[in-house]
Amino acid sequence: MKILLIEDEKKLAQVTTRFLEHHGYEVTGAETLADAKRLLSETVFDAALVDVRLPDGDGWSIVPQLKGIANPPVVFMMTSRGEADDRVFGLELGADDYLVKPVVLKELVIRLERWLKMRTLETKKPGLGALMLDERARIVRDGEADHHLAKMEFELLSYFLEHLNEALSRDQILDDVWGYAFGGDTRTVDTHVKQLRDKLPTVKSQLKTVHRVGYRLEAL
Amino acid sequence: MKILLIEDEKKLAQVTTRFLEHHGYEVTGAETLADAKRLLSETVFDAALVDVRLPDGDGWSIVPQLKGIANPPVVFMMTSRGEADDRVFGLELGADDYLVKPVVLKELVIRLERWLKMRTLETKKPGLGALMLDERARIVRDGEADHHLAKMEFELLSYFLEHLNEALSRDQILDDVWGYAFGGDTRTVDTHVKQLRDKLPTVKSQLKTVHRVGYRLEAL
DNA sequence: TGAACGATGAAGATACTATTGATCGAAGAT
DNA sequence: ATCTTCGATCAATAGTATCTTCATCGTTCA
Numbered sequence: 001m002k003i004l005l006i007e008d009e010k011k012l013a014q015v016t017t018r019f020l021e022h023h024g025y026e027v028t029g030a031e032t033l034a035d036a037k038r039l040l041s042e043t044v045f046d047a048a049l050v051d052v053r054l055p056d057g058d059g060w061s062i063v064p065q066l067k068g069i070a071n072p073p074v075v076f077m078m079t080s081r082g083e084a085d086d087r088v089f090g091l092e093l094g095a096d097d098y099l100v101k102p103v104v105l106k107e108l109v110i111r112l113e114r115w116l117k118m119r120t121l122e123t124k125k126p127g128l129g130a131l132m133l134d135e136r137a138r139i140v141r142d143g144e145a146d147h148h149l150a151k152m153e154f155e156l157l158s159y160f161l162e163h164l165n166e167a168l169s170r171d172q173i174l175d176d177v178w179g180y181a182f183g184g185d186t187r188t189v190d191t192h193v194k195q196l197r198d199k200l201p202t203v204k205s206q207l208k209t210v211h212r213v214g215y216r217l218e219a220l
Numbered sequence: 221m222k223i224l225l226i227e228d229e230k231k232l233a234q235v236t237t238r239f240l241e242h243h244g245y246e247v248t249g250a251e252t253l254a255d256a257k258r259l260l261s262e263t264v265f266d267a268a269l270v271d272v273r274l275p276d277g278d279g280w281s282i283v284p285q286l287k288g289i290a291n292p293p294v295v296f297m298m299t300s301r302g303e304a305d306d307r308v309f310g311l312e313l314g315a316d317d318y319l320v321k322p323v324v325l326k327e328l329v330i331r332l333e334r335w336l337k338m339r340t341l342e343t344k345k346p347g348l349g350a351l352m353l354d355e356r357a358r359i360v361r362d363g364e365a366d367h368h369l370a371k372m373e374f375e376l377l378s379y380f381l382e383h384l385n386e387a388l389s390r391d392q393i394l395d396d397v398w399g400y401a402f403g404g405d406t407r408t409v410d411t412h413v414k415q416l417r418d419k420l421p422t423v424k425s426q427l428k429t430v431h432r433v434g435y436r437l438e439a440l
Numbered sequence: 441t442g443a444a445c446g447a448t449g450a451a452g453a454t455a456c457t458a459t460t461g462a463t464c465g466a467a468g469a470t
Numbered sequence: 471a472t473c474t475t476c477g478a479t480c481a482a483t484a485g486t487a488t489c490t491t492c493a494t495c496g497t498t499c500a
Contacts, residue, residue, distance in 0.1 A: 084324040084327065087324065087327050088324060088326050088327050088330065091327060091330045091331070092330065096334070102304075104304040104307065104308060106308050107304065107307050107308050107311060110308065110311045110312065111311070114316070118338050121338075121341065150476080150477050150478080151477080151478090152477080152478065153477090165356075165357045166356050166357055167356065167357055167358040184478095184479065184480080185479075185480060185481090187457090187479085187480070187481085188478075188479055188480075190457065190458070190459090191458095191459090191478085191479075191480085192478085192479095193458095194458070194459070194460095195477095209456095209457070209458090210358055211370065211371065211455095211456070211457080211486090211487060211488070212370070212371035212455080212456065212487090212488075213358060213371060216357060216358070370487075370488055370489080371488080371489095372488080372489070373488095404489090404490065404491085405490070405491065405492090407446090407490085407491075407492085408489075408490055408491080410446065410447070410448090411447095411448085411449095411489085411490075411491085412489085413447095414447070414448065414449095429445095429446065429447090431445070431446080431497090431498065431499075432444085432445070432498090432499085
């Protein structure tokens with residue numbers, strides 16, 4: 001687990017680093033925002049500990065960048081400003097937790113471990129790799145081949161992908177894809193499902209019917 | 221989302237309750253540990269907010285019980301004792317987060333929302349040891365192997381898991397699983413029980429017949 | 441021991457789904 | 471304006487999976 005520690009007080013940074021390393025983490029230190037940004041462009045971190053007060057700016061300002069990464073690290077803010085509004089602000093900005101200095105290292109590690117555990121759980125969300133959707137052109141690429149999908153086919157497939165691994169009832173599908181007002185037959189769904197299965201090999205193999213329930217698109 | 225608020229200061233409890241309800245939560249209040257324990261045996265909560273100082277004992281003491289539940293709620297400790305050791309102690313005991321009074325309600329809600337989101341991600345698979353049942357996907361895994369269950373089989377098993385360790389009569393099962401309107405034979409339950417036992421080793425060993433009463437699924 | 445109860449397996453009834461082709465209407469081409 | 475093409479929907483039928491019942495045999499309890 002790689003951790004980015006953004007902290008300019010050398011003494012504190014050193015103690016923290018040593019403690020975390022003792023717990024099996026690999027810690028990289030940055031003393032300024034500029035340092036941190038450089039490191040972020042080079043390395044993928046699992047977590048970032050950010051001091052709010054830094055020589056070249058405000059710790060807040062780096063949070064959006066951290067959380068904008070494809071697989072964002074766990075972000076903890078650390079500050080001596082313990083005021084309520086600061087905490088709310090930090091959390092709303094996207095920080096995962098907010099520790100008031102003096103930071104108790106043991107507490108830091110406990111909280112960190114939990115968030116990292118959560119993160120690995122979340123991160124393992126699989127996708128349907130072979131399928132790529134182009135919303136604008138309504139074109140789907142399955143593996144090598146491009147396929148043209150009609151409007152409803154495309155929206156149906158989109159819907160299944162949004163609800164990967166969920167068993168979806170025909171009624172639910174009609175409501176969400178066709179719209180609440182649609183008064184038609186539930187068989188309509190069947191027919192469109194068949195279209196998708198016929199056009200896309202990946203759908204053929206991964207879209208299962210759940211008897212007496214509906215359909216489920218399974219991740220690979 | 222159901223929240224159990226264990227707090228004896230009436231004024232504080234009231235304000236907190238109102239705030240949470242305004243955010244769409246269903247809040248049940250308890251003023252003592254005894255109250256809380258009674259409520260826990262009746263209802264399944266998604267989260268518990270526990271004050272440490274309570275009239276009839278220490279808030280810590282209820283945490284193991286909370287976390288011992290099959291599908292444990294998110295547990296937040298709240299206390300005016302903000303000392304470092306207390307926080308570490310609370311977290312190590314199993315509390316998910318630890319708020320120091322005065323609690324900022326907005327912060328509470330932000331943190332709560334995150335933990336509840338995490339919980340629902342994790343919770344997809346309630347289970348009995350080797351038995352994992354994913355309600356959303358309608359998939360059952362026993363040990364290594366995935367098993368295909370028909371609709372009624374799945375719902376029956378689901379029902380047994382919700383009523384772990386309870387002896388359930390055939391009539392009760394028919395009413396709750398098949399529905400009030402079902403007019404068929406009680407032996408139908410027998411047959412479905414057999415199916416489950418045949419398909420799932422864990423069920424075979426844990427689903428006991430209670431002579432002259434019905435069936436009971438026993439926890440491992 | 442016998443009367444009540446539960447387990448089991450097979451088969452019929454039922455409910456659900458896949459598949460095909462027809463119809464209708466909209467968008468675009470001529 | 472008319473024709474052509476394509477997509478959406480529906481209806482009919484064939485094909486499956488599931489549910490339920492029933493008859494029989496084994497087991498438990500009084």
